[in-house]
Amino acid sequence: MTKSSTTRFSIGVFLCAVVLACQPTPEDGPKKSPRADGDDRAGPTLHYFTWSDYVSLELLREFEQQTGAKVVVDTFGSNEELLAKLQSGADGYDVTVPSDFMVSIMIRLGLLAELDLSKIPNAALLVEHLQRLPFDPDHQYSVPYLWGTVGIGYDASVLPEPPDSWSVLWDARYKGKISMLNDQREVFGVVLRSMGYSLNTRDPAVIERAKEKLIRQKPLVKTYTSEHYDQLLASGEVVLAHGWGGPVARAMAERPSIRYVVPKEGGTIWSDCLVVLKTSRHKDLAMQFVNFLLDPRIAALTSDRLLFASANREAKKLVSPRVRNNPAVYPPESLLDRLEWMSDVGDAIRVYDRAWTELKMH
Structure with a gap:
């Protein structure tokens, strides 16, 4: 979780x-x-x-x-x-x-x-x-x-309107105020869903395009972390956090302006x-x-x-x-139709491995 x-x-x-x-x-x-x-x-x-x-x-x-x-x-x-x-x-x-x-x-x-x-x-x-x-x-x-689900925790006191798309994580207005999970399949899942693909795609060409989109996003990202992003949200260090709903709920308890959304393109259950x-x-x-x-x-x-x-x-x-x-x-319950289970992608995991390494080294 x-x-x-x-x-x-x-x-x-x-x-x-x-x-x-x-x-x-x-x-x-x-x-x-x-x-x-x-x-x-x-x-x-x-x-x-x-x-x-x-x-x-x-x-x-x-x-x-x-x-x-x-x-x-x-x-x-x-x-x-x-x-x-x-x-x-x-x-x-x-x-x-x-x-x-x-x-x-x-x-x-x-x-x-x-x-x-x-x-x-x-x-x-x-x-x-x-x-x-x-x-x-x-x-x-x-x-x-x-x-639970994977979505976006955001600070409603900073964003002018609730985000409804994963594309907000590429919005240059929030440069240095965005965190992403340090999790290759979840990060690629965001991009793949935003591109209209399954987060379990095995197509190397699609994964490569997703990687290039993530490389374009990287200068906007403060950190890739699966730990303590609730504290980053609660302290105001980030205003957009890609993550699991539970930690975002903890941030809500500390900072009442924090909200949570699963974008219209759908996400992980x-x-x-x-x-x-x-x-x-x-x-x-x-x-x-x-x-x-x-x-x-x-x-x-x-x-x-x-x-x-x-x-x-x-x-x-x-x-x-x-x-x-x-x-x-x-x-x-109305959200369930937009959610997708992550599955074992078999040998395609090597493609994700390579793309993730290239993103981190870029």
Whole structure:
């Protein structure tokens, strides 16, 4: 999401993994690594590998009290880091939280266990548009957890009128006051959508044209960052920020003139998903934990804390009105038709890699 504030990625196979995401400020203490073997004599130990800002120790303690289990947490800052850790041989984890397109990659690589949805009854409470996702339509391996959009945070006290197009990020009047995500697929996604193409295009000629347009924009950009752009907006250092809605919502709390918009050309919809790893030693407990995180009350507390929308439709009724009514967190249903899921682009990721490197070096 989103995430240390996180970088959301698009990744091909790991050897050419490049990023996303998806993602806020890390919290809740230091990382802990999983043990090689769990000692269940004092109750089983569940190893939870999650985004660095997604952990609430209070909620984890509640699960421990309910089950007698111990939860040990380790964190990552990107989908790339998640995949690298798992492929390096770390096999002690039980539950993790990959972003949408990464789920399909992990399925292809044989990293995920099949879910028994009878043990995850809260999965039946998903909002309608998250019920049959392209990367895992039957929730055989994953259940959506949190979701949101990518758009523009802007300062309404500076811009004369609300921006309705990605083209505002090329407006010379705001030179040095624009931030872009430090995320190659999301940045290229902006340009591709503005040009009328899918953000998942694999056409090298189109990607090259998108790169040239980004090179023309670069002198206007203050920074490419997926971290703390909410603070840049809140402090007035930037007046336009390309980013995930959650951090923009945090900026709104500090600077009331901040607004959020997904331009008319459309943008990214994302979801972080709960999965059980094939190497999990406690699969039943892992699915119990997934169900706990999807409980309406628990999910609502999580949404209120992180300012990302919950995948649980009942949770939306329980979140605070300021969160439920904030379009940066819960976008209106009328927006959904303009949103596109990011997908694995296969070998075309090498074209994006090269174009991104050339942009950064220009």
